[in-house]
Amino acid sequence: MIRRLIYVKYVLTPFLLSPLFILFSILFQQAAIASPHSAPPLLQKARVCTKQLYESPAKKKYRHNWERCIRRYEKVYKSFPNTDEAARALFGAGELWAYLYRYSSRDSDIDRAISLYRELVKKYKDHNLADDAQYRLGEIFYRDKKDPMQAYVEFLKVEVKFPSGDARLKASKKMEELERVLGKKRIARETGRKAAAKKKKLVLVENIRHWSTPTYTRVVVDLEDQVTYKEHLLKKDPSLKKPRRLFVDLRNARIGKDIESSIPIKDGLLRRARAAQYNTKTVRVVLDIDDMESYKIFHLYDPFRIVVDVQGEDRQLRPERKGVAPGTPERHERPKDSQKGISLAKQLGLGVKRIIIDAGHGGKDPGAIGSNGVREKDVMLKLARLVADKVRGDLRCEVVLTRKSDVFLPLEDRTAIANMKKGDLFISLHTNAHRDRRISGVETYILNIALDEDAMNLAARENATSTKNIGDLQMILNDLMLNTKINESARLAEFVQKGLVRELRTRYKGVQNRGVRQAPFYVLIGAEMPAILVEVGYITNRIENKRLCTEAYLKRTASGIVKGIDSYIKDMGLAYKGG
Ligand SMILES: [Zn+2]
Secondary structure (H helix, E strand, C coil), X not given: CHHHHHHHHHHHHHXXXXXXXXXXXXXXXXXXXXXXXXXXXXXXXXXXXXXXXHHCHHHHCCHHHHHHHHHHHHHHHHHCCCCHHHHHHXXXXXXXXXXXXXXXXXHHHHHHHHHHHHHHHHHCXXXXXXXXXXXXXXXXXXXXXXXXXXXXXXXXXXXXXXXXXXXXXHHHHHHHHHHHHHHHHHHHHHHHHHHHHHHCCCEEEEEEEEXXXXXXXEEEEEECCCCCEEEEXXXXXXXXXXXXXXXXXXXXXXXXXXXCCEEECCCCCEEEEEEEEEECCEEEEEEXXXXXXXXXXXXXXXCXXXXXXXXXCCCCXXXXXXXCCCCCCCCCCCCCCHHHHHHHHHHCCCCECEEEEEECCECCECCCECCCCCEHHHHHHHHHHHHHHHHHHXXXXXXXXXXXXXXXXXXXXXHHHHHHCCCCEEEEEEEECCCCCCCCCEEEEEECCCCCHHHHHHHHHHCCCCHHXXXXXXXXXXXXXXXXXXXXXXXXXXXXXXXXHHHHHCCCCCCCEEEEXXXXXXXXXXXXXXXXXEEEEECCCHHHXXXXXXXHHHHHHHHHHHHHHHHHHHHHCCECCCC
């Protein structure tokens, strides 16, 4: 062993003294001298600065020492934005801000870290530090911001955006941990609420609404406040001639006097709905169901309501391609023989013959309002009518409008109508709004978790609830999306977005294509057909607001949407040819 070490020493020494080594050192130094302001040496300087800072407790006490190193990183990513070093510098600076926050406790410090990590994820999404930056965002929301719900979303983004990144495994571990934390929190919150309920009064069950066909049922229980609930499924009991029953127990609730104890429903999947005070603090809602295939139960906020969706066994088998991650629009393979496509479509009872057009908002809900007082609900009703005319005229399809006048219609009713009417496509029409009035453009959304703050805020606004409640919804969305047509919706969204932007650009300047996006919209949950939500412009943007007030722009918009639908249908080769 010793002999070997000596040997190494003797071998190395001649190399160190060799002309070759000297040549190497000169070349290296010259390279450094030749471009002292290239990205690598600058990044190196920033790193040395950081190392010295971390090693010195004395230096760490003074803010200016931190800021000096941060500035060095800043120089790299600002001067050389298109280099590998820029991404590394962003990461380094983000790390410094986050670390500094532990000393300073200044919110602005942690916010700087967040914005740098976000910038890295956005601008350098293919860099091998992008997934690590996304992971760090999760950690910041978890440890520093103490916002486990947002942390969960950030970790989820690691999985969604970087499925093959090395941060994925640790992100999913964090999500598991957070699920436990959030579960406990929920229990704590519920017990808190329980205690409050004990002191106060029981929550009133105000109404039970239902939609039912032989294949589809939606039941909505309206409550005056939040309650906890639990569902139970009872098997069919042939000896008692009882159908399968699904019952939901609502805790700390009392039943309203106006509610009928038994609601008979004929010709539906649901035979009967019953509601009764089960004991002093529990209301039991029982659904007698024939031939149930599956069900989903979830709640919506503001006002609090519980929704039960039941699918029947004899639903038409509508194939949805599998094996594609949610949210990744899939390339559609055109059938080689389009005639074959049509006949197959007919065999399966497919094809687009009925389109549901949903004009956003209405009645007491004006939607977004422009600075000139223009209301989203009015503009969208006009647009919905124009789209309907064009669909009938150009596509020869039937149209169902969810609302034909200025009336209020809850979001879950709109989806129920679409399912009841067996629409083949569902299109919800909206205008966007933003605090920053400069922002403009067209976006098309599909149902999925929101991946950025803007999408989160939009979903909160369109759902008329808080972003906190959206966070809650994001956690259960995966379950709610089972059996929904994610891929077909994404394809429809791509076509409509493209058709809309192309058509608007033939007449208008500066139309921003903001692309196909995703967010958890209440109105899209449970739709049994491809379903999208189109944001046809920003009512808060001066130019788009002006345009939205003209018939010409709305006509152009309607034409673009219908052209998009037409391309979608043609691409599928499933155009309905009558009979
Ligand atoms: Zn809207």
